[in-house]
Amino acid sequence: MDLKKLEKNVRERGFEFFYAATAEEAVQHVLDQVRNTSVGIGGSTTVDQLGLYDRLTETNQVHWHWKDGPKPEVYQAAAEAEVYLSGVNGISESGELVNIDGKGNRVAALSYAVGKRIFLLASTKKVCPDLGSAIERARNTAATKNLLRFPGKRPCTDTQRCWDCRSKDRGCCTMQIMMYKPMQCERVELILIEEDLGY
Numbered sequence: 001m002d003l004k005k006l007e008k009n010v011r012e013r014g015f016e017f018f019y020a021a022t023a024e025e026a027v028q029h030v031l032d033q034v035r036n037t038s039v040g041i042g043g044s045t046t047v048d049q050l051g052l053y054d055r056l057t058e059t060n061q062v063h064w065h066w067k068d069g070p071k072p073e074v075y076q077a078a079a080e081a082e083v084y085l086s087g088v089n090g091i092s093e094s095g096e097l098v099n100i101d102g103k104g105n106r107v108a109a110l111s112y113a114v115g116k117r118i119f120l121l122a123s124t125k126k127v128c129p130d131l132g133s134a135i136e137r138a139r140n141t142a143a144t145k146n147l148l149r150f151p152g153k154r155p156c157t158d159t160q161r162c163w164d165c166r167s168k169d170r171g172c173c174t175m176q177i178m179m180y181k182p183m184q185c186e187r188v189e190l191i192l193i194e195e196d197l198g199y
């Protein structure tokens with residue numbers, strides 16, 4: 001990974017960029033910027049492993065269906081929050097950010113983001129040479145591993161490869177490629193962490 005090239009390409013797309021050598025540095029960076037506000041979180045193992053829900057709850061109103069229950073009012077409050085946190089499934093060195101979603105709450109919040117501040121947290125292992133390999137990673141690594149958490153019958157369970165299946169238990173319904181900071185969005189910041197986090 002060429003970190004300098006990645007940062008340049010990410011910034012040229014209107015995103016902010018922060019490199020964290022450790023998980024705690026990434027957490028502290030978020031805590032320094034997010035206080036006394038409302039925070040929504042999309043499904044993210046990385047955010048969970050960082051313990052950000054508990055840390056942010058000390059000074060903010062935090063809404064996350066993983067902790068508060070998968071209730072419509074929780075999804076709604078998360079979508080309307082001033083700050084939104086998510087992981088990323090694949091990052092291209094050319095600066096595109098790829099996410100796959102089931103319900104679509106996460107990619108919706110990242111797409112329609114007027115007035116919002118968005119923090120995207122991801123391990124350096126998610127960086128890929130180009131957009132094609134970032135999409136490949138999102139499908140064949142992030143999605144397949146993530147779906148092992150859920151019951152159901154899918155061809156990727158045993159093969160760890162995406163077959164673009166028609167399973168009723170399919171968990172990959174929308175793919176989003178963030179190519180540029182959304183219009184009227186306050187801030188999108190990619191926080192790249194030099195630790196093994198997420199899928």
Ligand code: SF4
Binds near residue numbers: 167
């Ligand atoms: S589309 Fe189907 S096979 Fe591919 S990762 Fe999703 S559930 Fe698995």
